[in-house]
Amino acid sequence: MRIHPLAVDGLTALVPATVACLLGAEAATQGWPTLDASAWTLVALINLPLVVRGRAPVAVFLVIHLAWIVYVALGHWPVVNSPAALVAFYTVASTRSHRTTAVCAVVMGGVWVCAGLISGSDAMASVVGQAIGYPLILWRFGYHARRSAELTVQLRAEQAERARREVAEERVRIARELHDVVAHHMAVINVQAGLARFVFDDDAGTARVALGAIGDASAEALAELRRMLGLLRSDSTPETEPGAAEPAPGLDRLEEMVDRVRAGGVPVDLRVRGAPVPLSSGAQLCVYRVVQEALTNVLKHAPGARATVELGYAPGELTVSVVDDAKSDGKGVDSDKMREHVGHGLIGMHERAKLYGGTIVVGPRSEGGFGVRLTLPTSVHAARRGDTVRE
Template sequence: MRIHPLAVDGLTALVPLAVACLIGAEAGREWHPLDTYAWALVALTNLSLALSTRAPVAVFLCVHLSWSLYIALGNWPVVNAPAAMVALYMVATTRPARTTAWCAAVMGGVWIYAGVYSRSDMLASIVGQAIGYPLALWWFGHLARRSAELTVRLRAEQAERARREVAEERVRIARELHDVVAHHMAVINVQVGLARFVFDSDAPTARAALTTIGTASGEALAELRRMLGLLRADGVDGTEEGSAATEPTPGLDRLEEMVERVRSGGVPVDLRLRGEPRPLPSGVQLCVYRVVQEALTNVLKHAPGSSAAVELVYGPGEIQVSVTDDGSGRDGGRERGKGVDPDRMRRHGGHGLIGMRERAKLYGGTIVVGPRREGGFGVRLTLPTSEQGARRGDAVTE
């Protein structure tokens, strides 16, 4: 529970005042009783501490001046000693060491002055107190100030870390949205063109294209609902959004489905599997799925009509996937006839390569992206499937 600053200021003044009143009531046993002027100085000395959090040095000087006047009038010095110590502690907790050193010297001097003026026969003890108390208050105040500074720094670091995590989460969400929307919209765009072209001449083909458009748009909507459901902090189980949010993320079991969707978009895709399939972490599967999805989307966008091949290889401690096209599609012909470089367009036309690189980096993999020597374009991703392999780092080659 946080205490209000005004309450802190009040307690800083009232507690020493209460102690001073208790000690002052016993002054008649050790010293002469306090008169009206003495009680007025006691009140001034202690109540001024209410402003110590706002002006600690000024309050410290006020306390010691009134305490010195109180001593000069022949009153018992011990009564106002607690207020003097509180004033020095407040300086030590809020001001630099140099300022605190001067204030500690002033308090020690007034303390010795009180012993000399009262003609005490324990002057050596008083000198020891005049040195020990200020040093102890200085040290404890320094520790409190350092603790407060560390607390402020820790809170700033926590706030910065929270902002950084939010930014990273936004990047992840943006990457997911890009992967989902770009792929399905590419399929829809190709099918719309096909349906428009054959609408009057080939009704079955047009109907098949419209069916593919409906399937792709439905899947895109389902994935968008799943992502939006994950962002809802107050999602309710059983709702349509809630069920979409709990739907499993795409994995290798849906790779054939995605390849078939690209085939329906007019790109022949050959899917090959090598090695013995085995269970993989869901994150690794999602990474492979999204990279294949992005690579085939690029074929749909920039080389429609080309033939593509997807090869998935299960190796010892790793999984490797490659997506290649032969470059024989429409953009390939443009490149030969008009000098357009589709490979460069594919590399720099959006955030696809950035998303591939970030996914490979996240799982400690390597990715090679670029034109193939025999023609066309290729993407090769290698991901470690063991903890030892994940420490290799990441690399991107274009």
């Protein structure tokens, strides 16, 4: 529970006020006049303003020192109200600039020396030393308190900015996931729906197969969207929370995705070179999404082309390439138009590759068609880093 600043100042004011009352009651035993009604009124006037010291530190400081010099001029013991003066000066030093603090330090030192002279102290050297030493010490402590407060405000601002950046990055990640999931499945559904509509009256069997592919693609899209929503609603992982969202797709589902694209009318060859090595779940999702995006672009922008997906395992790295022969069979697409269409997906590809320490090259091939080449490290360090990334 956070205490209101005014309550804190009120509790702080009780300390010097209590000390002043105790010292005032002992004034006679120290050889000073007993405090009368006017003296106690001045004691209250000196200590009570500390309740609002946080709101007007300089004004409170001036009121206290003015009342204090009047109290001393009436012949009373100066020490009674010195704690309030010290607290007032510390408040100025901890909240105001060096220039203001310096002026208040001179005022406090001057009042302190005047109190010694008025009271006829026989230890003026000690009084002068106190008039110089106390302000300097409190100035130093006040400066550190002010710097700590400033650093706290700065830290909170940085934390708020970091939180805003994380929210923005999370929104980008969600948008990228939605793009990858929805674009691929909607492209398959669109192609199959067009096929079903075209052959509905003449070839019921083909139409039935197309409708089945639409059902499978929509079910897969719903499953992936459900996985994303499950991750957004809960901090627990799918493997540890009963009934949580399905785990992210990986390399084991590449064949399933390729079959779905084949059903959409794009001949796809899936090849694997080298001995497969274990990859982190995040790296597998990266490969899956890049291949998905590349095949979706072939499906949407290079109808009739043949695509080849190849995974090449080499020591320390995995190379994934997706190429099509759109221009070799006379059904090519304009490269600039292709780049325009895949702009958002291309950004997502580069972000995923960079996240897992990889690189990606996207563009038209000299022999015709379009190609995507992803290279990911397969070292233990990279795999561990991928496992820390929550997808």
